[in-house]
Amino acid sequence: MEQHPCATCRDNCCAPLRGLKVTRAEFDRVFSDKVDRLSIIDNGDWLQISSTTGACPNLRDGLCQVYDDRPMECRLFPYTIETITPRDQVVQVYVHGSTHCPAREQLKPAVTTAHAMVSDFCADAFPHLSADITIIDRPNPVALRVSRAARRFRLATTL
Numbered sequence: 027m028e029q030h031p032c033a034t035c036r037d038n039c040c041a042p043l044r045g046l047k048v049t050r051a052e053f054d055r056v057f058s059d060k061v062d063r064l065s066i067i068d069n070g071d072w073l074q075i076s077s078t079t080g081a082c083p084n085l086r087d088g089l090c091q092v093y094d095d096r097p098m099e100c101r102l103f104p105y106t107i108e109t110i111t112p113r114d115q116v117v118q119v120y121v122h123g124s125t126h127c128p129a130r131e132q133l134k135p136a137v138t139t140a141h142a143m144v145s146d147f148c149a150d151a152f153p154h155l156s157a158d159i160t161i162i163d164r165p166n167p168v169a170l171r172v173s174r175a176a177r178r179f180r181l182a183t184t185l
């Protein structure tokens with residue numbers, strides 16, 4: 027059986043944990059009992075978390091202890107949510123695929139899957155916004171624009 031590339035990776039991408047974006051529901055599910063090891067920026071329906079001890083508190087012996095329940099941004103990797111910028115009636119989410127992950131090409135989700143994952147994240151993070159999704163190809167970095175006025179997500183990407 028083929029070995030998973032993470033099993034032999036020397037660069038564990040969960041250590042250090044810096045600035046992971048999670049929805050409130052994701053936080054409650056896998057991080058709420060580990061707040062003593064986290065620095066947390068609470069933005070309401072979504073949070074940005076970093077480890078105060080280095081590695082993600084869900085990492086043990088090099089393995090994620092909540093793998094089947096891990097948050098969307100963990101599933102999205104090797105893509106990363108860089109910024110979420112609410113501004114007036116628009117929220118912009120920038121996603122990039124710049125990483126040293128040696129298995130990047132093997133692990134990255136299909137473009138349509140990545141679109142759906144980021145859109146689902148936004149649906150949870152901004153529940154008052156919903157949700158026709160328009161996908162437009164654009165150069166990197168990926169930009170997902172959420173328009174409150176139009177009540178429409180516009181996802182612009184070439185992942």
Ligand code: SF4
Binds near residue numbers: 032036127129
């Ligand atoms: S996702 Fe990439 S960087 Fe992270 S542990 Fe696996 S192979 Fe290493």
Ligand code: SF4
Binds near residue numbers: 043046056082089093
């Ligand atoms: S929840 Fe799991 S996959 Fe996500 S950063 Fe922590 S250890 Fe890594």
